[in-house]
Amino acid sequence: MSSELSPSLTRTAPPAPPNLEGLGGPSPSAAEPAAVAGSRPERSSRARRQRVRLALSALPLVLFILIAALGPLVFPYDSVTVRTGERLKPPGEILADGSRALLGTDQVGRDLLAQVLQGARISLLVGLATVAVAGLIGLLVGVLAGYYGGAVDAVSMRLADIQLAFPSILLAILIAAMLGPSVVNVIITLALTRWVTFARVARAATLATRERDFVTAARALGAGDRRLLGRHIIPSTVGPLVVIATVEVGLVIIAEASLSFLGLGTPSDQPSWGLVVANGRAYLNTAWWISTMPGLALSLVVLAVGRFGDQLRDTLDPRAASRA
Amino acid sequence: MTTYILRRLGFSVFVLWGALTIVFAAIRLAPGDPAQLMLGSDATAQDVASLRQRLGLDRPILIQYVDYLVRAVRLDLGVSLRLDQPAAQAILERFGETARLAATAMLLALGASFPLGIWAALRPRSPVDSFVSLVSLLGQSVPNFWLGIMFILLFARQLRLLPSGGAETWQHLILPAVTLALPLVGVLTRLVRSGMLDVLDEDYVRTAWAKGLPPRTVVTRHALINMLIPVVTVIGLQLGHLLGGAVIVETVFAWPGVGRLLVEAIGNRDYPLVQAAVVFITTGFVLINFLVDLSYGYLDPRVRLG
Numbered sequence: 001m002s003s004e005l006s007p008s009l010t011r012t013a014p015p016a017p018p019n020l021e022g023l024g025g026p027s028p029s030a031a032e033p034a035a036v037a038g039s040r041p042e043r044s045s046r047a048r049r050q051r052v053r054l055a056l057s058a059l060p061l062v063l064f065i066l067i068a069a070l071g072p073l074v075f076p077y078d079s080v081t082v083r084t085g086e087r088l089k090p091p092g093e094i095l096a097d098g099s100r101a102l103l104g105t106d107q108v109g110r111d112l113l114a115q116v117l118q119g120a121r122i123s124l125l126v127g128l129a130t131v132a133v134a135g136l137i138g139l140l141v142g143v144l145a146g147y148y149g150g151a152v153d154a155v156s157m158r159l160a161d162i163q164l165a166f167p168s169i170l171l172a173i174l175i176a177a178m179l180g181p182s183v184v185n186v187i188i189t190l191a192l193t194r195w196v197t198f199a200r201v202a203r204a205a206t207l208a209t210r211e212r213d214f215v216t217a218a219r220a221l222g223a224g225d226r227r228l229l230g231r232h233i234i235p236s237t238v239g240p241l242v243v244i245a246t247v248e249v250g251l252v253i254i255a256e257a258s259l260s261f262l263g264l265g266t267p268s269d270q271p272s273w274g275l276v277v278a279n280g281r282a283y284l285n286t287a288w289w290i291s292t293m294p295g296l297a298l299s300l301v302v303l304a305v306g307r308f309g310d311q312l313r314d315t316l317d318p319r320a321a322s323r324a
Numbered sequence: 325m326t327t328y329i330l331r332r333l334g335f336s337v338f339v340l341w342g343a344l345t346i347v348f349a350a351i352r353l354a355p356g357d358p359a360q361l362m363l364g365s366d367a368t369a370q371d372v373a374s375l376r377q378r379l380g381l382d383r384p385i386l387i388q389y390v391d392y393l394v395r396a397v398r399l400d401l402g403v404s405l406r407l408d409q410p411a412a413q414a415i416l417e418r419f420g421e422t423a424r425l426a427a428t429a430m431l432l433a434l435g436a437s438f439p440l441g442i443w444a445a446l447r448p449r450s451p452v453d454s455f456v457s458l459v460s461l462l463g464q465s466v467p468n469f470w471l472g473i474m475f476i477l478l479f480a481r482q483l484r485l486l487p488s489g490g491a492e493t494w495q496h497l498i499l500p501a502v503t504l505a506l507p508l509v510g511v512l513t514r515l516v517r518s519g520m521l522d523v524l525d526e527d528y529v530r531t532a533w534a535k536g537l538p539p540r541t542v543v544t545r546h547a548l549i550n551m552l553i554p555v556v557t558v559i560g561l562q563l564g565h566l567l568g569g570a571v572i573v574e575t576v577f578a579w580p581g582v583g584r585l586l587v588e589a590i591g592n593r594d595y596p597l598v599q600a601a602v603v604f605i606t607t608g609f610v611l612i613n614f615l616v617d618l619s620y621g622y623l624d625p626r627v628r629l630g
Contacts, residue, residue, distance in 0.1 A: 161335075162342030165610050166602075167568025174350050174602050177590045254467045258572055261469045262587055277470055288477055295470030303465040310461075 050315050057311040060304035068124040071117030083109030088287040104289040115271040116297050122272045126186055126256040127249045133191040135245055138198020143233055146206025160196045168193045172255055176264040186265050190252050201244050202237045209236040239316055246309035250302045257298055273298045336614045343606045344396055347599050348389060362405060362593045401600035406592045411600030415582055421491055422581030426566045428497055429504035436509045441516025456513060463510025468569055472503040472576035489578030500577040504569055508562050515558055519551035552623050560616030564609035
């Protein structure tokens with residue numbers, strides 16, 4: 001029970017109440033009786049509505065990915081050129097060369113829009129790469145621990161317990177401070193702090209699947225470990241992992257920005273949103289836009305990721321939809 | 325119950341040992357010689373060698389490790405390089421401010437999230453519910469370092485209502501505490517809402533309504549009490565995250581707490597102090613969660629832990 005009680009908090013999915021003996025878990029609430037006892041057409045129209053909602057919530061994310069991919073091509077970011085004549089121009093101001101600084105310029109005259117667009121790339125890259133690395137580590141560890149049990153399970157889950165004893169941003173600060181600022185180091189740092197959630201989810205899914213009849217049947221038919229893992233166990237972990245992954249992308253993007261804000265994330269020639277916000281702190285009296293714009297972009301992206309994660313969870317686990 | 329307490333205590337000690345080990349390893353596995361890193365690239369070889377000796381870095385790693393653990397048990401967390409005082413003392417001097425900030429933020433978050441969560445749960449799928457969902461989603465999406473800066477812009481620079489940094493008066497506490505509380509409001513409101521929705525479905529709540537009890541009694545005496553355990557669990561976990569979040573919020577608002585001390589120590593490459601601060605905050609987190617585990621037995625008399 002000890003490991004079940006220790007921290008396993010994810011942002012949008014609060015942990016289930018501790019499963020204490022004699023207490024009983026929450027009853028699945030049937031807020032929509034029609035969905036439970038409903039006839040087939042009702043059910044499928046509900047499912048279709050759900051899919052439409054999911055697609056709609058994915059739109060802002062698609063837009064974000066397009067902006068991150070194409071934006072810097074239209075407004076290229078130049079970290080070197082200093083234009084002292086264009087320092088601290090407010091949003092919308094027309095510059096000497098006739099171009100319009102839509103989001104204003106910073107303390108050395110660099111265009112803020114170009115920085116925000118380049119920052120979108122960094123956020124996207126770090127978010128996806130970290131979740132991919134942490135997800136793979138977590139999948140591997142979780143599936144092996146859940147499938148084989150024994151020492152592998154004991155050691156990896158105790159390690160997970162220890163890691164969860166750190167507030168995750170604190171562990172990230174410690175590792176990032178040791179590795180030094182670079183995009184790759186941020187990805188390493190955040191992957192090291194976030195694999196645990198994936199490992200726990202993969203392990204739980206593995207444990208649930210391992211004892212199912214179809215797995216026993218496959219084993220009885222002579223399937224080896226490799227086939228059981230590849231064909232039956234790992235596929236069963238994908239759904240839960242995808243839900244966790246979307247939540248984690250948002251958390252990782254915030255964590256990267258926070259590290260960069262503290263000067264521990266990206267190096268100073270890479271305009272991560274957190275770094276630009278930190279740069280603007282010294283100019284709050286004269287140039288409010290420097291800190292405001294990248295933070296606004298950051299909040300909107302994380303908000304969009306959060307909405308999509310909620311919709312995805314509701315689609316994959318309709319029972320949770322009525323409650324959360 | 326005694327067995328349970330002992331088991332949880334054993335687990336906490338194990339986790340603390342692990343955390344100490346991770347901190348020890350992180351500093352020594354880092355690329356480069358810690359002594360060289362602390363002194364910077366223009367230090368003489370002699371200075372580096374003498375610092376290595378002072379920190380014990382010239383001894384075998386196993387000896388260093390054992391010595392480190394023994395000292396940690398005696399609450400000796402080393403000596404800060406810049407402040408020239410024991411790291412533990414430097415941290416304790418600042419800890420009061422961090423505790424004041426985190427406690428205020430927690431109270432604010434509880435005060436906001438319980439009414440909001442209950443309100444939303446009593447009227448599911450209503451405009452009220454959507455509004456509360458939006459607030460909690462915003463609370464979790466807006467990064468706290470940026471929120472803090474926006475508060476400074478609005479309340480300190482534009483409206484000139486509140487101070488932007490420092491910790492002299494109670495007004496100084498408002499902006500950092502609200503900034504630190506907001507993400508927590510998001511998490512707790514969701515939790516209170518879904519917990520209430522579950523409990524409101526229970527037979528005993530229907531019975532309470534059926535026998536004509538006033539809504540206030542049904543909500544507080546029958547529903548609320550029975551959903552406290554998961555909420556208390558998360559509050560325990562979140563207190564730890566508050567300590568982590570405090571690192572950033574203290575930096576934004578120049579709040580003289582342990583978090584800002586940690587960030588300054590990183591900037592100064594004062595690794596003994598970094599190590600001590602991380603160990604200290606983690607210990608606080610582990611202790612809080614130990615207390616949370618103990619509280620289950622009191623919150624629900626049906627729980628027979630063993």
